[in-house]
Amino acid sequence: MEKFQTVRGRAIPLNRADVDTDQIIPAQYLKRIERTGFGQFAFEQWRKDPGFVTNNPAYAGAPILLAGPNFGCGSSREHAPWALQDMGLRVIIAPSFADIFRNNCAKIGLLTVVLPQQDVDHLLARSEELASSELVVDLAAQTVSTPDASFVRRFEIDPFAKRCLLEGLDDIGLTLLEEERITEFEASRSDLFPRTLVTA
Numbered sequence: 001m002e003k004f005q006t007v008r009g010r011a012i013p014l015n016r017a018d019v020d021t022d023q024i025i026p027a028q029y030l031k032r033i034e035r036t037g038f039g040q041f042a043f044e045q046w047r048k049d050p051g052f053v054t055n056n057p058a059y060a061g062a063p064i065l066l067a068g069p070n071f072g073c074g075s076s077r078e079h080a081p082w083a084l085q086d087m088g089l090r091v092i093i094a095p096s097f098a099d100i101f102r103n104n105c106a107k108i109g110l111l112t113v114v115l116p117q118q119d120v121d122h123l124l125a126r127s128e129e130l131a132s133s134e135l136v137v138d139l140a141a142q143t144v145s146t147p148d149a150s151f152v153r154r155f156e157i158d159p160f161a162k163r164c165l166l167e168g169l170d171d172i173g174l175t176l177l178e179e180e181r182i183t184e185f186e187a188s189r190s191d192l193f194p195r196t197l198v199t200a
Contacts, residue, residue, distance in 0.1 A: 001109040003168035007090045007137045008147075011064040012053055013127040019067060020074030021101065025083040038079055039086030054087075064135055066124050067094040069117065072101025081105045091137045093144065095120050106161045107170055113137065113144060113155045122151065139165060 029041050046052045053059060065084070071094040072080060081104045084092065089110065095117045097105075102112045115123075126146075127133040136145045139162065145152040163169070175182075 001168050001170045001173070004090075004109060004111060004139050004165040006139070007063050007111075008134065009064060010059055010062040010133045011066045011093070011123065011127045011135050012059045012062045013124045013133075014053055014065055014067045015124050017068035018070045018073055021072060021077050021080040022074055024072070024080040025077065030077060030079055035082055036086055038083035039088070042083040042087045061088055063088060063090040064137065065089050065092045066120060066127055067092060068120075069095040071097050072105075073098040076100040076104070078104050081108055081110050085110050093120060093123065093135075093137075106165065109165060109168065109170075111137065111139060111165060113157075115144065115153055115155060119151075119153050126151075 023045065024043065025038055025041055026044050029038060032038070043052070043054055047055060049055075071092065080101060084105075085108055091111045091113060092105070093113045093115055096114060097112050105112050123135070123144075127135075134147055136147060137143075138145070139157075141154075142157060142162075143152055143154050164173075167173075
């Protein structure tokens with residue numbers, strides 16, 4: 001997966017709590033076999049309302065989403081993070097996330113940032129003022145800030161998840177880091193066991 005770089009851009013204010021994965025990506029799209037192309041279906045029901053925030057052209061291409069508590073609750077479908085990433089998001093900021101959703105995000109390079117409710121409320125209010133909506137999310141420093149530094153907050157993240165995001169390591173990438181040891185192990189195994197290494 002792509003290495004996580006510092007993200008700077010506008011933040012979409014989705015001031016709703018308990019946004020579940022069925023609202024993020026409706027169940028009828030789970031039959032698709034591709035991993036891409038889900039972004040056009042994200043928040044499909046809510047998008048039918050012309051006033052829904054993602055219909056506002058001012059937020060087109062915004063890489064950050066601000067949300068309420070318990071974001072990503074409901075079923076554990078991986079398609080929800082895929083849809084959010086496919087619509088251009090790199091960071092989601094909320095007071096809390098569903099655990100499985102948060103883990104699924106980390107596995108594809110989508111950063112979830114937990115900030116206290118009062119900080120999220122401040123950013124939501126500020127993001128509705130379009131001229132002041134830009135944020136800077138620095139994973140290496142673990143900070144969320146405004147360009148003028150009037151708002152700077154540090155966030156916590158699991159060290160292993162941080163490393164994987166910064167180095168662009170998904171599960172396959174992590175496995176390939178041990179390719180030499182895997183090859184050595186396979187060479188020393190008895191022929192009585194099945195082979196897991198394909199050789200020419």
